[in-house]
Amino acid sequence: MKKLLLSLITVFVLVAGFTVQADDYSQTIDNFKSSPATKDFFNQAYGYAVYPTIAKAGVGIGAAHGKGLVYLHNKKVGKSSMTQLSIGFQLGGQVYSQIIFFQDKRSFDEFTSGNFEFSASASAVALTAAVQAQVGSSGISSSKGADSSSTKQNKASYHKGMAVMTLTKGGLMYEAVLAGQKYSYIAL
Template sequence: MRSGQMIRGIVLLFASFALLAFQGEAPAASAKEIDIKVNAALKRFTKEVGGADAFLAEAKGVLVFPEVIKAGIGIGGEYGEGALRVNGATVVYYSTAAASIGFQLGAQKKSVILVFLESAALEKFRHSDGWEVGVDGSVALVELGAGGMIDSTVVNKPIVAFVFGQKGLMYNLTLEGSKFTKLER
């Protein structure tokens, strides 16, 4: 085996390990804990983003991950737990996980909100066994327009996402490769 192939194999092995570690038997939040954090994330979203209340009122469903932790040293992974809300009520809990390889060092915490604007997109998501962004469905990542308002050019997409960091909406992020899996709570 050539050294380049061996290095790639080792990197893939560590990436797989990192992803499995995030999905392992870590202390999971209770349904009540998740719901409290989801409420806080939605409150922050509507406070910081102009037009968010009206936008959410039109949603067929909203998937909220209040805390997604991403960490890495060359090889990274992220994990978070959240809830899908339909008509304002939690209908099922989900986890999100992703692995990455590349130049990275450190950790970050972010909140992710996916808004389903079409019933067909929501139903496809709800009936999937494990849904992956970019494979099972396309998600438009929203950037705020002038004055902190929702950019209306992406509102016509079936699924739109918002990613918040500690200091507001984060730029140049992707959700590609993020996998969502139902949780038993």
């Protein structure tokens, strides 16, 4: 049974990872821009990286992967990919979009230097509706509300020059894990 479940999750991650289309980037950026939490970031950020679809799954051991584009002053300058490995109590799968804002040239250069890894102290703010909470080395976020109009979101802020935000697309994932994220960058 465990092998079957692991096989199904692997297929889910692979299928979701290959579903990104060119127009998903502009749609994903529009989705993030529609959130009041990101308005100031888009207006003031030096640059950003956007990942339209990141697929995540796990049964004890988990993985997530997604491909994205990097923008400097709203112009595409590179390609990126994110890979996450995790271990701990986890079961399920989910798909989400992610954006990383770079506060200044230093943080942009750090990210685009090649292979960048987020430390355990990095946090992500999940721009989602209703009640949710997440704590782990892959992020800390929480919100409270009955629906999207009444949800009170934690304030997003830069940490070491970067701010990470996510939008859930679907799935169900239970987890209490230790995880690390690694990002690659290739200039266009």
